[in-house]
Amino acid sequence: MMNFVVETLAGLGILLLKVFAIVVPLMMVLEISREFRILDKITAAVFPLARRLGYKRDSIYPLVAGVIFGISYGGGVLIGESNSGRISANQAFLIAIFLGMCHAIIEDTLLFVAQGANGLVIISVRLLLAFIVVFAASILIGEKAH
Amino acid sequence: MIPVYVVVALLKLTPVLDFLGSLFEPFMVCFGLPGNCALAFVTGSIVNIYAALAITAGLGLTAREITILAIMLGISHSQIMESAIMSKMKARPLTVTGARIVFSILCGLVLNQILRS
Numbered sequence: 001m002m003n004f005v006v007e008t009l010a011g012l013g014i015l016l017l018k019v020f021a022i023v024v025p026l027m028m029v030l031e032i033s034r035e036f037r038i039l040d041k042i043t044a045a046v047f048p049l050a051r052r053l054g055y056k057r058d059s060i061y062p063l064v065a066g067v068i069f070g071i072s073y074g075g076g077v078l079i080g081e082s083n084s085g086r087i088s089a090n091q092a093f094l095i096a097i098f099l100g101m102c103h104a105i106i107e108d109t110l111l112f113v114a115q116g117a118n119g120l121v122i123i124s125v126r127l128l129l130a131f132i133v134v135f136a137a138s139i140l141i142g143e144k145a146h
Numbered sequence: 147m148i149p150v151y152v153v154v155a156l157l158k159l160t161p162v163l164d165f166l167g168s169l170f171e172p173f174m175v176c177f178g179l180p181g182n183c184a185l186a187f188v189t190g191s192i193v194n195i196y197a198a199l200a201i202t203a204g205l206g207l208t209a210r211e212i213t214i215l216a217i218m219l220g221i222s223h224s225q226i227m228e229s230a231i232m233s234k235m236k237a238r239p240l241t242v243t244g245a246r247i248v249f250s251i252l253c254g255l256v257l258n259q260i261l262r263s
């Protein structure tokens with residue numbers, strides 16, 4: 001009985017330490033990147049590629065926020081931008097379908113890398129899948145840029 | 147995450163996890179995963195990634211297994227909370243949720259075929 005309690009607490013302690021060691025520094029980096037408006041710079045950099053996938057200019061900021069910060073953490077940005085009137089229902093759908101395949105890309109990946117996963121494979125598969133699915137979706141709903 | 151970890155630790159004292167594992171073995175083998183990963187996948191899809199981590203932590207998975215599970219869970223996790231946000235975005239939450247489940251499973255099947263250990 002005592003053995004079980006000690007083993008469980010030790011295992012839990014190690015898992016919690018791993019998660020804190022990843023999440024706390026990550027949150028700090030994300031906060032700092034907010035201060036330095038890194039998101040705006042990334043948004044400008046990916047604009048040519050995103051336009052080819054069918055995104056309008058106003059959709060790219062919430063998309064980038066979700067891919068990096070995640071749907072929960074970037075939720076405020078996503079809902080705010082969607083309800084701003086600048087983003088159409090089709091564009092909101094294109095944002096959501098990309099994020100469905102691929103969001104919180106740093107946090108999710110690191111959590112599993114801490115358990116032994118190959119981070120490069122995780123990130124490339126999710127990004128590739130998101131590009132393919134969005135490309136197909138934008139053709140299907142008629143948002144493809146010409 | 148902590149409650150899930152404690153519940154799983156308690157369940158390990160009983161035959162319940164082994165039974166569930168052998169029940170799902172025939173499905174999970176298609177993804178190159180052991181049967182008890184089914185519990186992690188379902189919990190992660192409904193609750194969140196942290197709950198899934200609490201389950202996978204004690205399974206002793208190989209790098210290949212954890213990579214495949216990470217991608218499947220990366221695509222399909224926290225579906226209830228995240229579809230609530232999609233719904234507030236007016237972004238067809240049911241379509242997105244359905245697509246996430248389908249592509250998560252497809253990715254697992256394909257990765258099991260092409261990924262080397």
